[in-house]
Amino acid sequence: MATNPSWILRSYPSGMPRAENWILEDRPIPSAAGGALLVKTLWLSVDPYMRGRISPAKNYAAGFQVGDMMRGGGIGEVVTSESAEFMPGDLVMSDYFGWQPYSVIDATSAKLVTTTDAPMQSALSYLGMPGLTAYFALLKTGHPKPGETVLISAASGAVGQIAGQIARIKGFDPVAVAGSDEKLAWCKELGYRTGVNHRASTNLVADVAGACPKGVDVFIDNTAGPIHDAAMLNLNTFGRVVVVGTMALADRLEQPDIGLRHLRRTLITRARISGFLLDDHDSEYATALGDLLLWYKQGLLQTREDVAEGIEAVPHAFIRMLKGENFGKQLVKL
Amino acid sequence: MATNPSWILRSYPSGMPRAENWILEDRPIPSAAGGALLVKTLWLSVDPYMRGRISPAKNYAAGFQVGDMMRGGGIGEVVTSESAEFMPGDLVMSDYFGWQPYSVIDATSAKLVTTTDAPMQSALSYLGMPGLTAYFALLKTGHPKPGETVLISAASGAVGQIAGQIARIKGFDPVAVAGSDEKLAWCKELGYRTGVNHRASTNLVADVAGACPKGVDVFIDNTAGPIHDAAMLNLNTFGRVVVVGTMALADRLEQPDIGLRHLRRTLITRARISGFLLDDHDSEYATALGDLLLWYKQGLLQTREDVAEGIEAVPHAFIRMLKGENFGKQLVKL
Numbered sequence: 088m089a090t091n092p093s094w095i096l097r098s099y100p101s102g103m104p105r106a107e108n109w110i111l112e113d114r115p116i117p118s119a120a121g122g123a124l125l126v127k128t129l130w131l132s133v134d135p136y137m138r139g140r141i142s143p144a145k146n147y148a149a150g151f152q153v154g155d156m157m158r159g160g161g162i163g164e165v166v167t168s169e170s171a172e173f174m175p176g177d178l179v180m181s182d183y184f185g186w187q188p189y190s191v192i193d194a195t196s197a198k199l200v201t202t203t204d205a206p207m208q209s210a211l212s213y214l215g216m217p218g219l220t221a222y223f224a225l226l227k228t229g230h231p232k233p234g235e236t237v238l239i240s241a242a243s244g245a246v247g248q249i250a251g252q253i254a255r256i257k258g259f260d261p262v263a264v265a266g267s268d269e270k271l272a273w274c275k276e277l278g279y280r281t282g283v284n285h286r287a288s289t290n291l292v293a294d295v296a297g298a299c300p301k302g303v304d305v306f307i308d309n310t311a312g313p314i315h316d317a318a319m320l321n322l323n324t325f326g327r328v329v330v331v332g333t334m335a336l337a338d339r340l341e342q343p344d345i346g347l348r349h350l351r352r353t354l355i356t357r358a359r360i361s362g363f364l365l366d367d368h369d370s371e372y373a374t375a376l377g378d379l380l381l382w383y384k385q386g387l388l389q390t391r392e393d394v395a396e397g398i399e400a401v402p403h404a405f406i407r408m409l410k411g412e413n414f415g416k417q418l419v420k421l
Numbered sequence: 422m423a424t425n426p427s428w429i430l431r432s433y434p435s436g437m438p439r440a441e442n443w444i445l446e447d448r449p450i451p452s453a454a455g456g457a458l459l460v461k462t463l464w465l466s467v468d469p470y471m472r473g474r475i476s477p478a479k480n481y482a483a484g485f486q487v488g489d490m491m492r493g494g495g496i497g498e499v500v501t502s503e504s505a506e507f508m509p510g511d512l513v514m515s516d517y518f519g520w521q522p523y524s525v526i527d528a529t530s531a532k533l534v535t536t537t538d539a540p541m542q543s544a545l546s547y548l549g550m551p552g553l554t555a556y557f558a559l560l561k562t563g564h565p566k567p568g569e570t571v572l573i574s575a576a577s578g579a580v581g582q583i584a585g586q587i588a589r590i591k592g593f594d595p596v597a598v599a600g601s602d603e604k605l606a607w608c609k610e611l612g613y614r615t616g617v618n619h620r621a622s623t624n625l626v627a628d629v630a631g632a633c634p635k636g637v638d639v640f641i642d643n644t645a646g647p648i649h650d651a652a653m654l655n656l657n658t659f660g661r662v663v664v665v666g667t668m669a670l671a672d673r674l675e676q677p678d679i680g681l682r683h684l685r686r687t688l689i690t691r692a693r694i695s696g697f698l699l700d701d702h703d704s705e706y707a708t709a710l711g712d713l714l715l716w717y718k719q720g721l722l723q724t725r726e727d728v729a730e731g732i733e734a735v736p737h738a739f740i741r742m743l744k745g746e747n748f749g750k751q752l753v754k755l
Contacts, residue, residue, distance in 0.1 A: 147690075330687045354665070354698070362689065
């Protein structure tokens with residue numbers, strides 16, 4: 088039996104990532120040096136942003152080199168601690184868990200998972216990065232007004248499911264774009280007024296228009312691609328577009344993105360298109376997490392996870408999430 | 422001799438407008454009914470926004486129908502007034518002057534031209550729509566910080582020449598994009614630090630990078646097209662793009678604009694791309710005109726006009742402006 092099987096980036100993807108882009112190598116269980124923690128991985132998170140980290144294309148953060156071990160969000164139990172701030176047995180989360188069962192992480196990247204009011208893996212979902220992204224992208228960057236139509240792509244995904252429910256809680260009019268009728272049905276349970284199945288649609292512009300008869304005031308764009316176009320062509324005057332993710336480019340991140348451009352439309356509507364990165368809001372995380380936990384405890388937030396099992400499953404879970412084959416927040420349980 | 426030769430839209434342009442899209446028809450001198458003014462036209466303004474008014478494509482304001490007389494910015498002398506607010510002999514400006522020597526305009530669209538500190542036609546240029554556009558697009562929508570690099574396309578044009586000088590006055594670092602070395606030389610006289618001749622460039626991305634070694638913080642986009650792409654690819658984190666005009670699309674406004682898209686870049690830089698329309702700032706015109714007139718009187722604003730003569734010249738002046746063959750604010754003197 089392997090000691091510490093670890094996923095190593097073997098090659099940058101050309102197009103959609105494939106399992107062959109990684110190799111599972113056995114590694115020794117590392118030991119924690121000064122300021123670091125050895126953690127036993129309990130949960131790993133795979134997220135769309137990681138597509139940008141395995142590309143030589145310019146990004147907002149440095150990516151992995153070929154030969155590097157993959158790292159991403161995770162939750163684990165501290166085994167040994169070389170930091171005064173954590174003790175063995177502590178449950179911690181970090182964005183720098185290795186894709187491996189035992190991982191050394193820097194204590195400065197770690198946070199205690201403290202809530203007992205929600206399952207621990209919530210810290211990787213609605214009480215963590217995706218939930219915070221939904222919160223700030225919608226309320227701070229999109230800032231809709233009550234009654235305004237908020238169109239959300241990847242609406243049942245980790246970010247979309249929370250954004251749609253916050254929109255409902257706050258009295259906006261959320262409309263979903265998702266990739267199956269089953270996902271849309273669940274979106275309506277969450278409180279989305281209606282939605283569009285972009286895989287079944289033969290005319291996305293018309294279908295978004297039908298779902299948004301008063302036009303689109305705020306668009307939470309998790310995908311880019313044709314859904315972005317359909318939203319732009321239905322955007323109201325002074326519309327706000329929040330560019331949260333570019334999942335539709337997962338199979339062509341290294342190519343210049345060619346297609347419809349909307350500068351004229353931007354001028355005509357006096358739209359504001361804003362790139363969004365969660366890190367820019369870190370001073371307000373505590374407030375946002377307080378709201379999210381409160382809503383969860385009040386029964387106002389339903390959430391859905393898609394859980395793969397075992398370290399072997401990580402690349403596959405990542406790839407199916409990029410393809411939209413997951414249903415809910417994609418996690419891997421070790 | 423014709424009584425009141427008037428330019429009528431004969432057909433919507435297919436691509437770049439051509440002289441055949443209009444016909445000069447003689448009309449009687451109209452008479453002013455209740456609330457209107459009969460004015461003798463002294464100056465007409467041709468501006469890029471008028472391309473959008475002679476297109477069936479969706480716009481922010483209703484356009485002209487085939488068979489309509491063209492109307493646009495102008496200055497004239499009141500001949501007869503059916504409004505209590507104006508008297509014969511008053512010098513007025515309006516955005517609704519006919520392309521004709523004698524025109525009836527609604528008094529509610531008219532404003533007195535009062536300054537004696539600048540030539541009257543300045544009210545169509547740096548003390549009017551283009552100057553106000555430069556002022557608000559730069560300061561209110563772009564809001565650069567001192568020392569930041571401000572890239573301005575169509576830099577010697579009616580808007581660009583003022584934007585560049587405001588940027589210099591305010592302590593920003595203005596960089597020009599213009600269509601000839603002669604224009605660039607003049608831009609440097611105005612205070613632009615340096616510039617790029619986009620017609621001579623074989624690599625706009627590299628040339629913009631060379632002219633903006635610290636990257637682009639604010640981009641005043643008067644053109645769209647390849648200059649937009651070059652700016653986006655040099656945009657700094659938290660860059661601001663103000664979409665003021667789409668002149669590079671003058672020959673294809675009816676086609677979807679296809680080309681590089683920058684959603685990924687927008688996300689990575691957390692850029693803000695904003696459509697700009699001057700009308701949205703009308704409550705602050707007085708303050709802005711005060712500043713512009715002060716700077717002009719202090720000798721801080723140089724300006725340049727490109728003046729065609731006679732009513733026959735109007736469509737030609739409009740077309741050459743769209744093609745960038747003018748040098749400075751394009752006007753027609755009657």
